Amino acid sequence: MTQPDARTRLLDAAINVIRAQGYSATTVDDLCRTAGVTKGAFFHHFASKDAMAVAAAQHWTDVTAPIFAAAPYHARPEPARRVLDYVALRKAMLTDRSPAEFSCLAGTMAQETYDTHPEIRDACGASILGHAQTLIPDIQAALDASGRTTLSARSLAIFAQSTLQGAFVLAKAGGDPTIAADCCDHLTRYLEQLFAKEPTP
C-alpha cells in the first residue's frame, strides 16, 4: 500500500499527462500536481524538464517492455503465429480505451522534439526502435519459413511500429479509436500474406 517514490510518481505522471497534452504543453507544475509532489522534489530528481523527458522515455520502455515480454504469444510454436498474435495483442490493448491511454509516449514526444531537443528525440527513437528490435527474430523466422528471403525482417518490424504510430495519430485526429483497430486489421492482413507459403507459384 506504500506509494512509489516521488521520482517514479513524476515519471508515471509524465507518461499520462504528456500523452494527453503533448510535451511542450505539459508544465512542470502539471506534473508535480498530478504526481502530488512539489517543485522542489521535481528539480531534486531531474536537472531540467528536458532531462526528465529523457528519463520518461526510458521509464516508458521499462514499463511497457515487461508487458510484451510476459505475453503468452511467445509460447506459440510457429513464428508467424507469434508475430500475428503480437499484433492481435496490440489491437486488444487499444480497444475500448482513449488515445491518451493507448498511444505511445515516445512517438508523441518525438514529433514535438525531434528538431529542437536531440537528446529527447534520441531517447524516444531508442525506445521505439528497441521495441521493434524485439520482434525481429520471430519475423525473420516467419519470413524464412515462407520463403520470403528478399524481405528485411528489420524493415518489416519498423513498418509494424510505424503502422501503430500512424494508427494512434489517425485515432486522435479522427476522434475515433476504432480507426486504430482497423489499421491493426490491415497490418495483420499484410503480414498473413507475407507469411503465407509460396509467394510466386
Place this chain on the structure above:
Amino acid sequence: MTQPDARTRLLDAAINVIRAQGYSATTVDDLCRTAGVTKGAFFHHFASKDAMAVAAAQHWTDVTAPIFAAAPYHARPEPARRVLDYVALRKAMLTDRSPAEFSCLAGTMAQETYDTHPEIRDACGASILGHAQTLIPDIQAALDASGRTTLSARSLAIFAQSTLQGAFVLAKAGGDPTIAADCCDHLTRYLEQLFAKEPTP
C-alpha cells in the same frame, strides 16, 4: 514580385515552423518573426493563436490538395495503377527532404491538441480524412477489379494515410528519413497484393 499579404505569410510560416517545433512550442512571436510581421498584424487577422491553428489546418489543405489534384497519375487507365502511383508520389515527395519539409501539419498538430483543443483537432481530422476521401473512388474501383469485395475502400484509404503518418513519426524518432521511404514500399507491396486478381483461387 509582390509578397503575399500578412495573413498568408503567417499561415505559410505556421506550416513550416509548427512542423519543425510542434504547435505548443511555437510562439506567436516565432510566427510573426518568420512571416516578417508584427504581433498587431497577427491579432488583426486571427482572434487567437488557437483560431490561427484552425485556419492553418485549412490552409494546409488548400496548399496541398492542388498538388495531388494536378498529379499525372490521374491519367492512368487502371485504377490500381493510379493508387500505386499515388503512393509512389508520396514516396518521391519525402525523398531527400527533412521531416520538417515532408511531414504533415495536420498530423503533427492533432497529436498535441486532440484532447485539449477540440476545434483544432477537428480541423486537422477534416484535413487528413478529407484527403483520404479523395483516394476512395480509385481504391474502390481497384478492389472491384480484383474481386476483393469484402474490403472497405474507405478503411483502406484511411490505412494508407495512417501508414504515412506513422512513417513521419518513425522518420523523426529514428532521425532517418529513409525509414519513411521504406514504409512506403511496404504499403505499396500490401496494395499490390490486394489489387492482384483472384485472391482465393
Place this chain on the structure above:
DNA sequence: GACGACATACCAACCAGTTGGTATGTACAC
C-alpha cells in the same frame, strides 16, 4: 552530524493577448 529526500518561497524571462495608434483606401454627399 551529514546526507538524501523532499518542501516553501521566490524570481527573471517569457508569452498570449491588449491598447492606442497610423496609413491607406473607398464610398458618397455636396
Place this chain on the structure above:
DNA sequence: GTGTACATACCAACTGGTTGGTATGTCGTC
C-alpha cells in the same frame, strides 16, 4: 473635386499571468 465618415491593414509598446528554474530550509535516517 473635395470634405466627411468609415473600413481595412498593419504597427509599437505595454500588461498580467505563467513558466522553468533557484535558493534556502526541514525532517528523518544512517
